[in-house]
Amino acid sequence: MLASDNPKKGQLGLVNLGNTCYLNAAIQCLRHVPDLTVFFHKHSDSWIHEISSKESTLCKAYKELVTGLWSQVGPAAMKPAGFVHYFRDSLKDCPTYEHMIAPLPHDSGEALTFLLDQLHEGMKKSLNINVVAEKTAPTYGALMAWKEQVAPNYSPIVDYFFGLMEVSVTCKGCSRVSCRYEPFNMLKIGFEDQKKSTLEQCMDYEFKVEELEDYQCDHCSPDVPKDSPVPKAKRPDGSVQRRIWRLPQNLIVILKRFNPNGTKCHSDFEAGPIQKFSKWFAEKSPESSKMADYSLQSVVDHHGSANGGHYVAQVKSPITGKWNVYDDENVTTMKDGSQVYLGRPSYILFYRKV
Numbered sequence: 001m002l003a004s005d006n007p008k009k010g011q012l013g014l015v016n017l018g019n020t021c022y023l024n025a026a027i028q029c030l031r032h033v034p035d036l037t038v039f040f041h042k043h044s045d046s047w048i049h050e051i052s053s054k055e056s057t058l059c060k061a062y063k064e065l066v067t068g069l070w071s072q073v074g075p076a077a078m079k080p081a082g083f084v085h086y087f088r089d090s091l092k093d094c095p096t097y098e099h100m101i102a103p104l105p106h107d108s109g110e111a112l113t114f115l116l117d118q119l120h121e122g123m124k125k126s127l128n129i130n131v132v133a134e135k136t137a138p139t140y141g142a143l144m145a146w147k148e149q150v151a152p153n154y155s156p157i158v159d160y161f162f163g164l165m166e167v168s169v170t171c172k173g174c175s176r177v178s179c180r181y182e183p184f185n186m187l188k189i190g191f192e193d194q195k196k197s198t199l200e201q202c203m204d205y206e207f208k209v210e211e212l213e214d215y216q217c218d219h220c221s222p223d224v225p226k227d228s229p230v231p232k233a234k235r236p237d238g239s240v241q242r243r244i245w246r247l248p249q250n251l252i253v254i255l256k257r258f259n260p261n262g263t264k265c266h267s268d269f270e271a272g273p274i275q276k277f278s279k280w281f282a283e284k285s286p287e288s289s290k291m292a293d294y295s296l297q298s299v300v301d302h303h304g305s306a307n308g309g310h311y312v313a314q315v316k317s318p319i320t321g322k323w324n325v326y327d328d329e330n331v332t333t334m335k336d337g338s339q340v341y342l343g344r345p346s347y348i349l350f351y352r353k354v
Helices: 021-031 034-042 054-070 081-091 108-121 140-153 156-161 199-206
Strands: 012-014 076-078 163-171 177-184 187-189 196-198 210-212 238-246 250-255 268-270 294-305 308-316 323-327 330-333 346-353
Touching (some): 012 323, 012 330, 021 054, 021 081, 054 108, 199 268
Parallel strands (some): 196 268
Antiparallel strands (some): 294 308, 294 346, 308 323
16 A cells, blocks of 8 residues: 555545445445555556557556545545546446446446456456476366466456355265366355344355256266267256365455345344454365455445445555545544444455455
8 A cells, every 4th residue: 555654645535426426435445455556556557458448448547546546635535537437438338237337326346346357357468377286186176277267367456356266066876076166356145144144154155055956967977979879867966065265365255235136135244353264165275365364454335225325435544544434525434443334234345364
């Protein structure tokens, strides 16, 4: 983070340009990720693609916005008109996110997902990785997945935010287990209890074993040629177990507040300031993040219903260590600033590896 002796350094709000609180809250949390902000301040010019594109233009706009926010002393607010313009321009021809072009209330989680993806796209390049592990080694599959799925499209965003998930499928017919590995840059977890849940309860719920019906096992129920006289074997049931293999330096956890049927989960929520995630790791993972402590750094809150509401950000100051609330252009300290408030509004949590 940009060093300063002034406790109000960087404590700037963002002017709401008409239903942009969802974007303002996401930006306030993201710009307080120290690795990312230092990178954009010092090293991003050598990474942002020289060929002009919507992604590279948005990268430059983000750098300009964040640099401006950290170069001033509060209380004050910036008008992010330029950034919002390029953000909406990047949304064109993206069917999944194009609806956010309209100046209406939108989902802060969606905005954050899109923004991180665009920053990645605007800087990605191919990276050569040599896997030296033996094929029989427990780490081989994970390393190959990283080489094949991540390395061809690498950017510094990967180091800061990308983890790896192990997905194992067990056949109940022959007990064979097959594993695959999937990169992720956010951990989305749901609520089992609609009244009150802790982070651990949400994690347990998200990582519980899922049952599969009619599982096509390559060993005991493979496909047979179309004209084969051999009858097709009956497909057995199976089960799927997701486990973390590797966590990034900065872990973004999104609580599944918004349901597919258009309602919102108002479950109360609790989490400690420091969290270990080793309970949900794959047994054979050798990664250091397995035993690491993760410190809560910021939270996006959503107040209201699924049909409307307001987003604010709670952020721990890297200068004073106190918790501040960023409510569009207004910045205030949380009571005595000693702790974050978690509860029904909690939506997106930003953790950092200690």
